[in-house]
Amino acid sequence: MNNLPKIAISIGDLNGIGIEIALNSHKEISEFCTPIYCINKELLNQASKFLDIKIPENFKLFETIGKFILKPSKVCKNAGLYSFNSFLDAIVLAKEKKVDAICTLPINKESWSKAKISYKGHTEVLRDIFKKDAIMMLGCKEMYVALFTEHIALKNVAKKIKTKKIINFLQDFYSCTNAKKVAVLALNPHAGDGGVLGKEEKKIEKAIKKVNKTLGNSIFSMPLVPDTAFSPNSRKNYKYYIAMYHDQGLTPLKALYFEESINVSLNLPIIRTSVDHGTAFDIAYKNKKPSNKSYINAIKEAINLSKK
Structure with a gap:
């Protein structure tokens, strides 16, 4: 030993x-x-x-x-x-x-x-x-989900969507994982429908564009519609996901990989x-x-x- x-x-x-x-x-x-x-x-x-x-x-x-x-x-x-x-x-x-x-x-x-x-x-x-x-990331070898916000009330999540904070989060996530391709979830249904259902996606998109430009590569996706982001076809393309709030990311993860999943603290x-x-x-x-x-x-x- x-x-x-x-x-x-x-x-x-x-x-x-x-x-x-x-x-x-x-x-x-x-x-x-x-x-x-x-x-x-x-x-x-x-x-x-x-x-x-x-x-x-x-x-x-x-x-x-x-x-x-x-x-x-x-x-x-x-x-x-x-x-x-x-x-x-x-x-x-x-x-x-x-x-x-x-x-x-x-x-x-x-x-x-x-x-x-x-x-x-x-x-x-x-x-x-x-x-x-520190970044909370959960998952297994098939799929990992990192949480932008964690143990906070759902009513407070939208207030946390700030472009600068998302930029820092994405940069830290990349430096810890060196992921080649990362799916970033939108906050609102239908990714906000062009602002009709919410304007938070504009802030998320701005952060993604800034980080991708800095990295010189399209590592992070534009905000994905949350209810289709974990479809079988999507999971063929992505191993790493970033969710805007706790249940958005962990509900599909635990439905798919309940017993195998672990928690890893990054950064x-x-x-x-x-x-x-x-x-x-x-x-x-x-x-x-x-x-x-x-x-x-x-x-x-x-x-x-x-x-x-």
Whole structure:
């Protein structure tokens, strides 16, 4: 194991499915990386007993401080705070180059809120710590979707459509991916119908033209009609998509590749990947054997990125 890439695992909300996935997947991922789990022995033992899963002998820990009683399948401020601290420890390990990358298991946003954590997700934390415009990109080898806006109310999305911000986003996206061809979605139905259904597309189009001119190539498409952009014919032409808001991009992605999809944070000095699913309280600790496909793919992508 010593010669394999080291991956810090942020353990996520311990009342959810993350710890079960970590325990059940340990043997498999240990064949291609050295996982270091940000959780202490006491909480790990609690989870092991609840799940009736034996802790592997080579289950290496970074002992994130914290003590509380697990409440399987429940929203809990203590679990929320611990998942946050586990994430912070994983970030420190990456910053200090003690690991090659980090992979995060799912948090619960309501638990974070109850713990008085002001962030709505991992990406916001990373932006704040590194003072960089981190980009949230989700997907799998068949298709990736980057989000221009993320966890904000739908009523506020149009206010965020600013030409300069889109220019910066597209430039950062290209510098991180070197994509040859990227589909950019319009905000409004029918791409605004020439302004009849909305004028945001004019701002998006202006940004695209500016970036394509700078790059000397038509990397980014003109704003595509959202309801046809993910058709089979369109997906033959595009692997990378940029969506203007969360559900616009993630609904088709998850309909097509629900179990395989992962989350990758771009434009950061460290490598971070994540599963693309939530805590699944409805099946946590109920011997439902949650799928680990997203987790395995996230670990493999973290390793791939660490080698570039």
